[in-house]
Amino acid sequence: xxxxxxxxxxxxxxxxxxxxxxxxRRLMDHAMTGVAALTVIAVLVPLFAIFAYLVYKGIGSINLxxxxxxxxxxxxxxGGMANAIAGSMVILAIASLxxxxxxxxxxxxxxxxxxxxxxDIVRFISDVLNGVPSIVIGIVAYxxxxxxxxxxSALAGGVALAIMMIPTIARTTEQMLLLVPQxxxxxxxxxxxxxxxxxxxxxxxxxxxxVITGVMLAFARVAGETAxxxxxxxxxxxxxxxxxxxxxxxxLQIFTYAISPFDEWHxxxxxxxxxxxxxxxxxxxxVRIAVKHGxxxxx
Amino acid sequence: xxVGITVEHLNAFYGKTQALFDVNVTVLANHxxxxxxxxxxxxxxxxxxxxxxxxxxxxxxxxxxxRIGDLSVYNGTSATQLRRRVGMVFQKPNxxxxxSIYDNVAxxxxxxxxxxxxxxxxxxxxxxxxxxLWDEVKDSLHKQSGAGLSGGQQQRLCxxxxxxxxxxxxxxxxxxSALDPISTGKIEELIFQLKEQYTIVIVTHNMxxxxxxxxxxxxxxxxxxxxxxxTEKIFTNPSDKRTEDYVTGRFG
Numbered sequence: 305x306x307x308x309x310x311x312x313x314x315x316x317x318x319x320x321x322x323x324x325x326x327x328x329r330r331l332m333d334h335a336m337t338g339v340a341a342l343t344v345i346a347v348l349v350p351l352f353a354i355f356a357y358l359v360y361k362g363i364g365s366i367n368l369x370x371x372x373x374x375x376x377x378x379x380x381x382x383g384g385m386a387n388a389i390a391g392s393m394v395i396l397a398i399a400s401l402x403x404x405x406x407x408x409x410x411x412x413x414x415x416x417x418x419x420x421x422x423x424d425i426v427r428f429i430s431d432v433l434n435g436v437p438s439i440v441i442g443i444v445a446y447x448x449x450x451x452x453x454x455x456x457s458a459l460a461g462g463v464a465l466a467i468m469m470i471p472t473i474a475r476t477t478e479q480m481l482l483l484v485p486q487x488x489x490x491x492x493x494x495x496x497x498x499x500x501x502x503x504x505x506x507x508x509x510x511x512x513x514x515v516i517t518g519v520m521l522a523f524a525r526v527a528g529e530t531a532x533x534x535x536x537x538x539x540x541x542x543x544x545x546x547x548x549x550x551x552x553x554x555x556l557q558i559f560t561y562a563i564s565p566f567d568e569w570h571x572x573x574x575x576x577x578x579x580x581x582x583x584x585x586x587x588x589x590x591v592r593i594a595v596k597h598g599x600x601x602x603x
Numbered sequence: 604x605x606v607g608i609t610v611e612h613l614n615a616f617y618g619k620t621q622a623l624f625d626v627n628v629t630v631l632a633n634h635x636x637x638x639x640x641x642x643x644x645x646x647x648x649x650x651x652x653x654x655x656x657x658x659x660x661x662x663x664x665x666x667x668x669x670r671i672g673d674l675s676v677y678n679g680t681s682a683t684q685l686r687r688r689v690g691m692v693f694q695k696p697n698x699x700x701x702x703s704i705y706d707n708v709a710x711x712x713x714x715x716x717x718x719x720x721x722x723x724x725x726x727x728x729x730x731x732x733x734x735x736l737w738d739e740v741k742d743s744l745h746k747q748s749g750a751g752l753s754g755g756q757q758q759r760l761c762x763x764x765x766x767x768x769x770x771x772x773x774x775x776x777x778x779x780s781a782l783d784p785i786s787t788g789k790i791e792e793l794i795f796q797l798k799e800q801y802t803i804v805i806v807t808h809n810m811x812x813x814x815x816x817x818x819x820x821x822x823x824x825x826x827x828x829x830x831x832x833x834t835e836k837i838f839t840n841p842s843d844k845r846t847e848d849y850v851t852g853r854f855g
Binding site for chain 1 (some may be wrong): 654656661682683684686687688690691693695697698699700701702710711714715730761764765768812
């Protein structure tokens with residue numbers, strides 16, 4: 305609060321006299337600040353509660369074996385989720401490789417070339433796709449990849465997650481590109497830079513940090529998805545590095561263990577959930593740091 | 604070296620609205636030509652027709668002929684080819700915010716596929732020198748973003764960026780309108796030196812500025828070029844009553 309606000313006495317600036325700020329306005333000011341603070345707490349409490357509970361339940365089961373071994377058969381103690389951690393990384397890599405370029409490409413189209421009816425259609429379809437239940441997208445990937453290949457695979461899982469990433473990335477990329485002032489594009493045109501080159505090297509580059517936020521949102525969202533992987537990646541009890549074979553994923557492993565009747569598996573499911581969250585946070589933080597590192601002073 | 608500009612029967616439109624009506628003018632090489640007139644009279648539209656930026660606006664179109672040196676602007680020349688020979692400085696400084704000072708100046712060459720590091724270094728230094736900015740930024744060329752400079756420095760950076768592609772014509776759209784008198788003075792001095800090598804067309808709202816930097820002045824009103832001639836004549840003895848009213852401050 306500034307000095308003039310907290311001073312109830314009348315302030316006189318040359319010939320203008322400002323009346324004191326009424327009690328009602330000051331009370332309202334405090335009340336609104338309080339409400340704003342409460343909403344922040346309301347958002348943060350669930351986040352920290354989930355994380356704290358995951359740490360409480362999961363940390364005890366995380367050990368070297370958990371991070372380096374494959375699951376043990378029912379009844380045997382020990383074992384881990386190393387293959388699921390690796391599998392998740394492979395599937396997410398495939399999803400990002402497919403989804404990020406397509407999503408950004410669609411966003412570029414919508415912002416730079418889609419200010420018309422055709423763009424409106426793409427925008428509508430993209431919003432609908434964003435609302436399609438993830439299990440349905442799993443079925444689509446099953447039909448597109450699993451049926452022709454005749455077996456479950458990391459590729460199928462990656463395709464399912466990529467389809468989920470595309471609309472989020474496309475719409476955020478579009479919004480971020482629209483925020484780039486037209487004057488910046490014109491500066492490039494004025495130098496004789498072609499339109500496509502301007503879009504890639506100037507407009508997209510100016511919007512980089514916002515576009516990356518969109519990519520990370522999409523990535524974090526699909527990283528924990530289970531339903532689209534049920535009949536695409538399918539899961540695997542053993543190591544597998546072939547992208548055309550059934551592949552374990554952390555979310556699938558957590559799901560399988562959580563609905564099992566064994567206490568040992570329940571504990572491992574908690575540990576798996578903790579590892580999943582930590583990996584997502586680490587991936588997002590790593591990208592943020594990398595981007596920040598490349599930013600210039602004053603930009 | 605600069606080249607001359609010939610404009611014949613130029614009409615410009617935004618959708619159904621006509622912004623320029625039958626403009627005819629010849630701009631001499633290696634001179635500064637000022638365009639004056641009240642807001643919305645078509646000065647900016649006119650210079651944006653010279654480097655074909657006008658057509659980048661949806662539904663905007665142009666009729667008539669423009670020749671810049673030996674180039675026929677609207678007949679057989681690609682817009683990108685043309686713009687490499689016709690540089691532009693905008694009303695608001697618009698450096699590329701994610702690029703360093705060096706990259707801002709080198710952008711025009713780099714993005715057109717030029718990558719000889721040594722020659723780029725030379726061009727960047729020469730352009731910044733020509734824009735009277737080198738001494739102020741030479742120690743932070745790669746460290747600082749172009750957007751981190753002051754307003755006046757940013758505008759000189761934009762001039763350096765335009766000079767780096769070695770154009771023949773330099774279009775300036777109210778380059779000093781966002782600057783303080785000291786920065787304005789620096790840029791006017793610059794225009795004086797630059798017209799030895801470039802043909803300069805400058806839009807300005809400041810009539811003293813037109814009188815200071817330009818040998819020729821054109822007066823626009825409601826999309827028409829009312830009068831064009833030697834700056835002295837326009838300001839001291841205009842032929843048209845409307846020009847006289849404007850330069851003496853009776854309207855506009």
